[in-house]
Amino acid sequence: MPDVVEVRELRKRFDGGGRGGPVYAIDGVDLATEPGEYLVLLGPSGCGKTTLLRTIAGLEEPTSGEVLIGGHVVNGLPPRARKIAMVFQSYALYPHKTVLKNITFPLKAAGMSADKQQERVEWATGLLSIEHLLSRRPRQLSGGERQRVALARALVREPRVFLLDEPLSNLDAKLRATARDELKRFQDRVGTTTIYVTHDQAEAMGLGDRIAVMEAGKIRQLGHPVAIYDDPADTFVATFIGSPPMNLVRRDGQLVGFRPEHLLPIENVTGADRVTMPFHIDRVEYLSGDRHVYGTITGLGEDARVIARLPSTVSTPISPDERHEFAVPAQRLRFFDAESGQRSDPVPVGATAGPPS
Amino acid sequence: MTAADVTNTPAREQAAPEPARRRKQPLADRESFLAKAFLLPSILYIVVLVGVPFFLAIGFSFSDVTSGDPSFDWVGLRNYRRIFDDPVFWRSLSNTIVFTLVSMVLIVLLSKVLANILAADFRGKWVVRFCILLPWTTPVSLSTISWLWLLDNVFSPIDWVLRQIGYLGPGENMYWLGKPGLAMASVIAVHVWRLVPLAAVIVLAGLVSIPKDIDDAARVDGAGFWRRMFGITVPLTLPVIAVAGLFGAILTFTVMAVVYVLTRGGPTNSTQVLASWAYFVGIQGGDVAQGAAVALFLFPLLLAAAIAILRAVRRAETL
Numbered sequence: 001m002p003d004v005v006e007v008r009e010l011r012k013r014f015d016g017g018g019r020g021g022p023v024y025a026i027d028g029v030d031l032a033t034e035p036g037e038y039l040v041l042l043g044p045s046g047c048g049k050t051t052l053l054r055t056i057a058g059l060e061e062p063t064s065g066e067v068l069i070g071g072h073v074v075n076g077l078p079p080r081a082r083k084i085a086m087v088f089q090s091y092a093l094y095p096h097k098t099v100l101k102n103i104t105f106p107l108k109a110a111g112m113s114a115d116k117q118q119e120r121v122e123w124a125t126g127l128l129s130i131e132h133l134l135s136r137r138p139r140q141l142s143g144g145e146r147q148r149v150a151l152a153r154a155l156v157r158e159p160r161v162f163l164l165d166e167p168l169s170n171l172d173a174k175l176r177a178t179a180r181d182e183l184k185r186f187q188d189r190v191g192t193t194t195i196y197v198t199h200d201q202a203e204a205m206g207l208g209d210r211i212a213v214m215e216a217g218k219i220r221q222l223g224h225p226v227a228i229y230d231d232p233a234d235t236f237v238a239t240f241i242g243s244p245p246m247n248l249v250r251r252d253g254q255l256v257g258f259r260p261e262h263l264l265p266i267e268n269v270t271g272a273d274r275v276t277m278p279f280h281i282d283r284v285e286y287l288s289g290d291r292h293v294y295g296t297i298t299g300l301g302e303d304a305r306v307i308a309r310l311p312s313t314v315s316t317p318i319s320p321d322e323r324h325e326f327a328v329p330a331q332r333l334r335f336f337d338a339e340s341g342q343r344s345d346p347v348p349v350g351a352t353a354g355p356p357s
Numbered sequence: 358m359t360a361a362d363v364t365n366t367p368a369r370e371q372a373a374p375e376p377a378r379r380r381k382q383p384l385a386d387r388e389s390f391l392a393k394a395f396l397l398p399s400i401l402y403i404v405v406l407v408g409v410p411f412f413l414a415i416g417f418s419f420s421d422v423t424s425g426d427p428s429f430d431w432v433g434l435r436n437y438r439r440i441f442d443d444p445v446f447w448r449s450l451s452n453t454i455v456f457t458l459v460s461m462v463l464i465v466l467l468s469k470v471l472a473n474i475l476a477a478d479f480r481g482k483w484v485v486r487f488c489i490l491l492p493w494t495t496p497v498s499l500s501t502i503s504w505l506w507l508l509d510n511v512f513s514p515i516d517w518v519l520r521q522i523g524y525l526g527p528g529e530n531m532y533w534l535g536k537p538g539l540a541m542a543s544v545i546a547v548h549v550w551r552l553v554p555l556a557a558v559i560v561l562a563g564l565v566s567i568p569k570d571i572d573d574a575a576r577v578d579g580a581g582f583w584r585r586m587f588g589i590t591v592p593l594t595l596p597v598i599a600v601a602g603l604f605g606a607i608l609t610f611t612v613m614a615v616v617y618v619l620t621r622g623g624p625t626n627s628t629q630v631l632a633s634w635a636y637f638v639g640i641q642g643g644d645v646a647q648g649a650a651v652a653l654f655l656f657p658l659l660l661a662a663a664i665a666i667l668r669a670v671r672r673a674e675t676l
Contacts, residue, residue, distance in 0.1 A: 054573075057573075057577055058576075058577075059573050059576065059577070078576065079573075079576045079577045079579075080576065080577070080578075080579035080580065080581065084577065085577065085578075086573075086574070086577045088570045088573065088574055089570075090568065090570045092568065092570035092571045092573065092574035093574075094571060094574075094575075094588075094589060095571075095593070096592045096593055105575070105578055105580070105588070106578035106579050106580075108584075109578055109579035109580045109581075109584055110579055153578070157579075
């Protein structure tokens with residue numbers, strides 16, 4: 001059974017280097033993977049996700065708290081004793097070594113026999129189809145090839161855990177989509193527990209069995225991609241995930257949230273349980289088949305600027321400087337406390353909405 | 358015609374009918390003037406202080422110029438023949454080579470160690486860094502004179518320590534600068550002490566240029582300290598170490614002050630090197646022609662070292 005990674009009450013403090021006080025890059029994180037899980041750490045830059053990954057790898061020592069791999073506390077153990085493999089954002093290939101030497105480096109360090117090394121290299125390079133690159137040096141490889149070599153080097157000695165630090169961010173957009181697909185299929189085949197750090201929500205949604213959304217050193221929400229998207233735990237997650245993000249409207253000390261794709265012209269929202277609101281349209285963008293409609297809604301709470309995303313199946317004519325009745329299905333509304341940003345209980349809002357036209 | 362040409366043409370046409378604007382352009386903005394103005398000092402410097410003396414030395418080495426009789430008379434290869442017949446020349450040449458090789462091995466090893474210490478993060482590191490850089494910042498004559506005292510035949514504090522720990526009997530001395538082998542070792546030690554800080558700083562520059570990720574990757578890949586050192590760090594800093602080594606070799610090859618202050622080449626020429634011998638023959642002995650011929654022997658060796666430096670630098674760029 002694949003090993004699990006667990007961190008308990010983890011904190012990592014960086015002293016501000018003279019400027020400002022100490023900063024907690026990781027501020028009390030509790031997290032445990034399932035065996036063989038693909039766990040994604042998602043968050044904006046500087047949220048501590050890479051520090052968390054490096055702490056699990058043993059490249060950083062936590063200020064307090066415990067890291068467990070396979071049920072054993074590994075605090076204080078050097079990275080090589082943790083039997084983990086890591087792929088760096090820069091790939092960190094050894095520039096003076098050929099691809100073959102890069103891949104065998106961890107095997108040599110483990111003192112593996114030459115026959116066994118050969119066997120492992122053939123297996124790993126076959127899996128990633130890079131056999132033809134073995135005699136090249138890293139600078140003679142393209143970005144995609146480097147990424148595969150870095151993966152092969154991580155994979156070759158059968159680590160207990162894979163740690164991936166934004167491995168796709170140096171690839172161009174087109175290659176990234178293919179590489180993402182490959183990464184997922186590859187992990188399905190190998191079955192090793194994987195922790196994947198990214199700031200790209202599309203990668204996180206596409207790859208993760210579960211996603212941990214981080215901000216300011218804390219985990220804001222941990223859950224299945226669907227839950228993260230549909231049931232955000234607070235306003236940070238609600239606005240960080242989704243493009244365009246969730247609309248938030250202030251109303252009686254609460255924030256009412258709804259996704260742009262749920263705000264539709266009223267004739268497209270069927271069912272009696274809908275909340276209608278007049279929408280003053282400022283601007284319409286036409287993006288890959290969808291119409292993004294920018295404007296101000298009134299009537300739900302305080303006036304608020306929101307975005308509606310109309311799929312191509314909605315053919316209602318919409319033009320700027322128009323007023324149009326829009327509606328959201330009531331079960332799609334999410335409620336947050338205006339002070340703390342935390343999720344709160346739903347309250348009926350239909351009564352205050354304008355009458356359906 | 359490329360796109361760039363198309364966009365450039367109108368701009369050039371606009372500029373052409375306005376020569377007045379060009380005339381108004383201040384001197385400090387004119388590249389043709391600036392290039393010459395910036396290059397001139399270094400060209401002057403090289404011509405006056407390197408080029409002229411170099412060709413003068415070549416000329417002198419075929420003449421009988423002495424400080425007493427500065428008239429130039431062509432004597433052909435006589436000076437060179439005399440040098441080859443002089444056992445002191447061969448002694449100096451072998452001393453120079455031994456001195457350079459031993460110094461360089463020690464300098465490269467110690468500077469690598471020191472660079473690692475300089476790069477490390479620990480409490481009180483600034484004191485250590487200050488102490489490490491101190492030898493290089495002290496003027497050579499000053500520091501060598503304090504070494505002269507440390508290595509004094511009678512009053513050497515090192516001897517005193519050795520007597521205290523019982524290595525030397527009462528009244529006994531090592532005569533650091535008085536015995537041929539010890540004198541050479543002392544000269545090498547002082548020279549190494551002087552050059553190591555500079556070499557360490559150069560090696561440190563190489564060390565910090567290695568991306569942190571690469572060292573991290575090696576640690577995750579299971580490499581211990583020595584494997585990372587010899588499998589990753591040393592190969593990646595090798596071009597820089599080569600440059601440091603070759604610069605050190607040139608500085609060592611032409612070293613003269615350390616030998617001059619400590620031993621004046623003695624005892625019985627056992628620490629005489631080419632540079633110091635050229636000085637003693639040409640300046641102190643007054644035989645300028647012969648001194649020039651001796652000094653010219655440094656040239657082919659230094660040229661080879663310079664070519665090696667340029668090659669190492671180019672290799673570093675392509676890595």
